[in-house]
Amino acid sequence: MSLTIFALLVATGFAAGFVDAIAGGGGLLTLPVLTLAGLDPVSAIATNKLQGSFGSGSAMRTYARAGHIRWSEVGLLAALAAAGAVAGAALVAHLPVDWLKAVLPVALVLIAVYFAFSPKISDLETHARMSVKAFTLTIIPLIGCYDGMFGPGAGSFYVLGFVELLGYGVVKATAHTKVANFSSNLAALATLAMTGHVWWILGLAMGVAQFFGARLGAHTAIRNGAALIRPLLVTICLLIAARLAWARM
Template identity: 40%
Template structure:
């Protein structure tokens, strides 16, 4: 494991600052990769290191956000065992496939899918389930949901948190705050699983990833607390803004560039 500095100190500080903002946003609505991935590319990292390094830093941020929701009793792992297992398996498979299979067809569809998430939340409203609801979470759809979104996160990644939030709202009787807790927790599982493949392949810049990851954790801590305190009224507009921004970026990147 090499910890040699591959960028100048000013660039490292800038990347760390971007990571803090990304962690804050990601803990609320997802989409932190919208900032960190382009930042790593701009810093001049080789393409094969960008994905692995971004997974390392993202794992730190999603771990903190997931723990914050768990500590506030807004995510119960026992109710989501099938989804957790499916997500881990899907992410491992996706990360391996990413090394061999071009993902152009997925990239072409991304803007449409992400934009659909935004439209649903903008016009479809959100469930009104109370925060202290103890309604049982059905396990029927957890495994396919976890496998599909875990696989996607392993192969590509942008918008995974948004997909988790919207699909969870559609399938289960929970509110937006709890859905955000599920999304952050599943993001952590898929990030960690995919990261193990990138580490095995030697595709991680450890110094940059650890610095950005530490900053992401701090941002995620404040972002998760803000989301929990602000509730659905706060999460909803932030989520919509992030999704629209993600749609524009992905459309530009994969349709017009």
Template identity: 40%
Template sequence: MDLSIITYELMIILFAVAVFAGFIDTLAGGGGLITIPALILTGMPPLLALGTNKFQAFIGSGTASVMMLRKKKITFNEVKYLMLMAFVGSVIGTICVQFIDVKLLNFVIPIVLLLIGVYFLFMPKASNIESKAKITEKTYQYTAVPFIGFYDGMFGPGTGSFLSLSAIALRGIELIKATAMAKTMNFATNIGSVIIFLIYGQVIFSIGILMMLGQMIGAYIASHFLLRINPLHLRIIVIAMCFLMLIKYSFQMGWLG
């Protein structure tokens, strides 16, 4: 890619995009659907955009994870094995994406986003009360978590929402705690993915480092909101993000004109 086309104005825009994405991703997931299109619009090849996106995104999820742990919304012992399995899934997914056409995933993403949006729209009222788990912690740890980690390594947008939803639907965890857990697992998937993208040389450091700072600022601000937000408001944000992402993909695929 010709880096001479990256102007100061474009760098400022990408920084602002990263701040907003870090904020939204910490609250509801979906930050990648804000940053990846922005990076692709600079003229980056898809894999380079994915790699640079992962490089800049891991600091946001890392900042959010530290905040959740410091505020004792979760403990490291609760999530350490979940993080490990998310990391493993992400590494495998990121290796696989080096050898396939990323566009093959485009038809899967809208379907999953629709399912998430519908679930949050019609699920029983979210609260700070946990419900009965449908599967054991071990089953969740070795199935759903690495599978979502694999998806994150392959492409990524919406991973935070997928992780939150899986914890609620399969483990009966209340919304705020599920969202906090999702931050730590998303951090693990981002780290695994970044390592592989760095090995394959699919990162532009100048852009990635600048957007890292933006992600950190956005995630830090959103982490404080997450600790005080009404579960109903968080649920509305998740639903809105899912359907906005779905609309964006529908236009991208040519389904809406």
């Protein structure tokens, strides 16, 4: 790999970290670029999990330091997101995922419409529809499993759940999404690392860049709140939906 391509990949990691910390979807940038750089699909996914762990970890830390995460309340959430991701990674070779590829673009468009027009997408908290414990025991491992099995849009699903079912404000929902993302990224990385497909030097270099991009993105999201997060969520959902639909054509 030439130094120029290596530098472009590192720069992409920074941009992906910035976007992902605000609205998710950083893989929209990094996965295609890793593939175009010559990595086979499995190596691209594995290396993306490595560098993505830096970004989600950095964003999680920034949100926590701003007071949007209480560590005493997210231990079970993190554990179940990780367990779901491991289960999803283990099941991916045994389950048909074509139906996911067909249904997901439609689901993401519907989520984008919800994010665009729902009055609940704001900086204010609303009434919860279920308890935190019930949500953590059911919804979190399901989305974590999807993240380990397939992945695109997982962050949007997490945010939707936190907002619609727990009544969180959008900044708090995004902060807790980063906890789940970080846990599922690490779990998937540990699973994929055993296959020998991780490009460690490239992944670590992109990860350092993503760390700083995510830190900047999280600070930007905290400062601007729903005014920034809402349109980015809508855009990311539509872009992921378009990319998945295009891949099926």
